[in-house]
Amino acid sequence: MKTGAKLLVESLQREGVETIFGYPGGAVLPIYDELYDAPIRHILVRHEQAAAHAADGYARASGRVGVCLATSGPGACNLVTGIATAYMDSVPLVAITGQVPTFMLGNDAFQESDITGITMPITKHNYLVKRAADLGQVVKDAFYIAGTGRPGPVLVDIPKDVMTTQLEAEPPIGRAKLRGYQPTYEGHALQIEKAVSLIGEAERPLLYVGGGVIASGASEDVRRLAELMLIPVATTLMGLGTVPCDHPLNLGMIGMHGTEAANYAVTECDLLIAVGVRFDDRVTGKIDAFAPNARIIHIDIDPAEIGKNKPVDIPIVGDAGKVLQSIIRRLIKKEGRETWLARVRHWKEEQTVRDGDDGLSPAYIIREMSDLLGDHGIVVSEVGQNQMWAAQHYCFRRPRTWISSGGLGTMGYGFPAAIGAHFARPDETVVDVAGDGSFQMNIQELGTVVQYKVPVKVVVLNNMYLGMVRQWQELFYDRRYSYTELPAVDFVGIARAYGVDGIRVEEREEVRPALEAAFTTDGPFVLDFRIEREANVFPMVPAGAAINEMIGRRQA
């Protein structure tokens, strides 16, 4: 005899789960009772949203499925933003929620909410488990769905009586096998042949790579293809770290706040090799003017992404790594390509757009941080200007060292995601690059980092503004700063009250020593950088403009 709750916890162990982020309540008491002496570590957060983001950060840092747990009703609803964030960025997550007992379902019972209904459009799949005997197979299938193909969140909702049901015999659990779910990993041979000949013929090829390459573990394959055929590489926000920032073929980030080199290259290229990217509007700008002269090869594991926003010439459904390897095997090394590479190099060197480098500039802070951390850091970000500055100025050299909410752009994501990243990769220094607005959206997690001694460093780029929104108001709304100013907050004081150390920095000379102090401290640390208040993120492509129409050119 064993209860549904026990079966659940054993099923999680069978999936290799070591860490869960959660928050208890009435409807999950039986699960918490099982967790009390189970060999699974449970991290008690201070808000369920943070549990979902922490599980997401854990997943992105490790490539494994992250797990979060919440009670019914308000607990489950608090997970929603975190689940949507993971869904938009294709992050493997299993969210477990308690539910009112089956016989009360649909009765507006205490703390009942239809969480499977609510999360239907923001999960890859979800389950309401009505029989304890099904729990084992559901958990198996949930992890399989979350972690394979195009990864994504799966929610498992469990009524309380299902947790307490005594099972006579444990039903056998088969391999996850779902008739309606069979991801394609190998690319179509004929399409691969066509891609090979296009790559052979191209004069001005460009690789455009993103989150799918990181998910696939195909960074090395991208670099090999680039070096073999002398193809410059532009990465999306989600693809940073695929190719080392200082690699000669790396053009940096493409898109609205991308580099001139990447945005000009995509406009002039005659072949665009898109790998694990989804032609997001933040990347393409005006879609007709994106890669206007190019034939397009698109490699993606999700057939629905191919041709969704832009027609392509060679669609290849499959895993980025597997497909790239088949392509590389058939190619012969390219020599020369001087004209195109010289043109690209020219854009890189002549980059006219520079961030103001004097005073307490965010660019300077991020570059110092990058210099100090070298290859021992994972950078997580909040959302807004802070996120773009981190993306632009930090030198990423390895995959899974940049963790950021791209698709949903969730303020408050970074701090809890950094906590999750720490538990996945305790050997790395994890830094949350934050804005003053975003940090305050989940600042309560200072309690969590103190309780579990999580040595996460928070670098607040404090401009006392909702800076990214203010920037749009400055540029497009005649400087009418409607409700975007935030009064000064003493972040160091708040941190201290929780028991976390911190330093406020107001002078350029203090930047490096302060960062050093934070990185050499064993525990968590908060740095409150009072940056130039109206610094902007440049270059910038205004919404709806062509991707090579960048504004904000300031000479260095």
Next chain:
Amino acid sequence: MKLHTIHILVENRAGVLSRISGLFSRRGFNIESLAVGTCEEAGMSRMTIVVLGDDAQIEQVKKQLNKLIDVIKVSDITDQSTVARELALIKVAAEPGDTRAGVMQIANIFRAKIIDVGAKTVILEVTGDSEKIDALETLLRQYGIKEFVRTGKIALLRGQKGIKSMK
């Protein structure tokens, strides 16, 4: 833009209908009609959906439907050889006398059955393709249509060909 008929084979699980209708509304696809019911394969249902869109939109519809875990197979049968039927029930104002005779005559031409006769109304049952039902509705309007219900279209491929769960 044209009407497409999409045939879907789904696992007969709780919530599958709301997954599908939710997908349509979320992605802004235009459903004209939807009919669903169990079928010859145990644990499965067949759905026939009529949706309006251009080729690119219909391509997205199919791909997005295929991503649903409970969906086993999606086929666009618009340009295939099919038999397709709808059923409608029409309650028409028809006082005994000339009016009622007129209604019965129209019913006859359309091979519609009179399935209920009231003091002042009759109910017609008609099956056929959408155009036939539209035509009948138009003709009956002069008498006064009190209530009108129709199922969505259901369809099968003609002959040996079929849509089966082997994916």
